[in-house]
Amino acid sequence: MKSRFRSLVDGFAATGSMICALHCALTPLLLAVIPSLGLSLWLGDGFERGFVVFVTVLGLFSLVWGYRRHRVFRALGMLLTGLAALWAGVLYAPLHESAVPHAVVMTLGGTLVGLAHLLNLRLNHWHVHDASCAH
Numbered sequence: 001m002k003s004r005f006r007s008l009v010d011g012f013a014a015t016g017s018m019i020c021a022l023h024c025a026l027t028p029l030l031l032a033v034i035p036s037l038g039l040s041l042w043l044g045d046g047f048e049r050g051f052v053v054f055v056t057v058l059g060l061f062s063l064v065w066g067y068r069r070h071r072v073f074r075a076l077g078m079l080l081t082g083l084a085a086l087w088a089g090v091l092y093a094p095l096h097e098s099a100v101p102h103a104v105v106m107t108l109g110g111t112l113v114g115l116a117h118l119l120n121l122r123l124n125h126w127h128v129h130d131a132s133c134a135h
Helices: 002-026 033-037 045-070 074-091 099-125
Strands: none
Touching: 002 045, 002 099, 045 074, 045 099, 074 099
């Protein structure tokens, strides 16, 4: 049951991260279209910060849980690098206020977070219980 729940959480988190990366990549291209469609909420700072907080909490929960199982730092390191990029894109004003650099950093961060979840899924799936297990 725990393994199924872990896979579900990682799958959900990876999907969310990839949606985030897609959002960050497409937003600069759609700047002219979104206001005319009434979708400017998706461009708001509050939504972006909220989504980064959500991704951070879910990512840390999921990957720390996975790390405790497989004891491989690669996925957690990739997550932390991606989260650092996301938080820099949201909090560092010169980067946040420049459309193209902001989109690049946020897309890179979201992609790294998504790949970290996929790597964590793979590491958990290939985990073999033996004498070296810490659980």
